[in-house]
Amino acid sequence: MYITSRLHAALTAATEDQLVFDLGGIEDRYESLLREFPGISIRFAMKACPVGEVLSCLARKGAGFDAASPGEVAQALRAGAPAGRIHYGNTIKSDRNIAEAYRLGVRDFATDSVEDVKAIAAQAPGARVFCRLATDGDGALWGLTRKFGCSPAEVPLVLETARAEGLTPSGISLHVGSQQMTARAWAGAFDRMAGVMKALDARGIQIDHVNLGGGLPALGYLDLCGRPLAPPLTTMFAVIRQGMRRLGAISRARLDFLMEPGRHLVADHGAVRAHVSRLSTRRMPSGERQHWLYLSCGKFNGLYETDALQYPLVFPSHLGGEYVHAVVAGPTCDSDDVFNRGRGLVQVPRDVASGDPVWILASGAYSASYTTQGFNGFSPLPCTWIHREPQHVLGGRSR
Numbered sequence: 001m002y003i004t005s006r007l008h009a010a011l012t013a014a015t016e017d018q019l020v021f022d023l024g025g026i027e028d029r030y031e032s033l034l035r036e037f038p039g040i041s042i043r044f045a046m047k048a049c050p051v052g053e054v055l056s057c058l059a060r061k062g063a064g065f066d067a068a069s070p071g072e073v074a075q076a077l078r079a080g081a082p083a084g085r086i087h088y089g090n091t092i093k094s095d096r097n098i099a100e101a102y103r104l105g106v107r108d109f110a111t112d113s114v115e116d117v118k119a120i121a122a123q124a125p126g127a128r129v130f131c132r133l134a135t136d137g138d139g140a141l142w143g144l145t146r147k148f149g150c151s152p153a154e155v156p157l158v159l160e161t162a163r164a165e166g167l168t169p170s171g172i173s174l175h176v177g178s179q180q181m182t183a184r185a186w187a188g189a190f191d192r193m194a195g196v197m198k199a200l201d202a203r204g205i206q207i208d209h210v211n212l213g214g215g216l217p218a219l220g221y222l223d224l225c226g227r228p229l230a231p232p233l234t235t236m237f238a239v240i241r242q243g244m245r246r247l248g249a250i251s252r253a254r255l256d257f258l259m260e261p262g263r264h265l266v267a268d269h270g271a272v273r274a275h276v277s278r279l280s281t282r283r284m285p286s287g288e289r290q291h292w293l294y295l296s297c298g299k300f301n302g303l304y305e306t307d308a309l310q311y312p313l314v315f316p317s318h319l320g321g322e323y324v325h326a327v328v329a330g331p332t333c334d335s336d337d338v339f340n341r342g343r344g345l346v347q348v349p350r351d352v353a354s355g356d357p358v359w360i361l362a363s364g365a366y367s368a369s370y371t372t373q374g375f376n377g378f379s380p381l382p383c384t385w386i387h388r389e390p391q392h393v394l395g396g397r398s399r
Helices: 005-013 023-036 052-061 070-078 095-103 114-123 155-164 183-202 233-250 263-269
Strands: 018-022 041-045 064-067 086-088 108-111 128-132 140-142 168-173 178-180 209-211 256-259 270-283 289-295 323-329 346-349 357-360 383-386
Touching: 005 018, 005 023, 005 270, 005 383, 018 023, 018 263, 023 041, 023 052, 023 263, 023 383, 052 064, 052 070, 052 383, 064 070, 070 086, 070 095, 095 114, 108 114, 114 155, 128 155, 155 168, 155 183, 168 183, 183 233, 263 270, 289 346
Parallel strands: 018 383, 041 064, 041 256, 064 086, 086 108, 108 128, 128 168, 168 209, 209 256, 289 323
Antiparallel strands: 018 270, 140 178, 270 289, 270 357, 323 346
């Protein structure tokens, strides 16, 4: 269980449901990445946590932003980021999207097709483009393999087209998959990038930066059987540093590196204060009697990712006593609003009662993003935040 004393105190004090962010913890994680990768530029993946105070906190630390729409560009500007530290990382965009982002000051655009390059040339003349290289996504909870990226053989064509259209073929990018759990995936990604860089050099294209994308994992999740996920973060970092040195040695020009962490920065430093709706026992169609724990927060108001992982649950009013195994579900009248589709049972206190608080840890990523505007009348969770003060970590690790 990973929880800072700041977050613990805030959850203890909360009397209503809310999503709480520890801004000091997010700052610490950001600074840790800069120590691991000296000289790297960090562009926070906004989709992971589009909360104004979180964005402003990162902007003050010097972070830039990976935006996927003109709306995100505008939000990053409001948070205090200069336009030069914002790039349009979405390869899918209309002519209107491109023109609006360009009007807002964005000059760096991701792409993965000749058609998109020509649209950028028409709507954002003189812009810099980086071509997204596809990966297999193996080892990640979400592979991101189908919708984005082009093959190594296509990258030179895309960047040659950019050069011919008056754009600057600036770099290559990739994404190893969200919540990547293996160092092997990073090693394979650098193999691909090295091959692409050599092919580009043979065609006279000298890129000046490499965007390593996202994929760095959060540390506080559980797997669907309730066991802690244990990403080999130290090994990953070593593989990434080695890969950066390798690409730097291949390049004839100075090569700058960018990274787009999302959940790695915010997941472990956000938590939901929810409450119990009901613990009940039902006879299933099979005849089996089963405990069901219904919470005030579910898939439609923040916890969409529960099909792939479990969040640690803490029942602060019941830290001892007898426990039962229960299916956990959200409050809505929708049969899909069930954590991990009921494949794994969670230990819950037998005497838990309606209204009792429950803390859903490691839920700082995507909980503010994946929420409806009020499905079944259940409103999105209000966001609150706490600032830095002396703290220690309870029952977990500090990085």
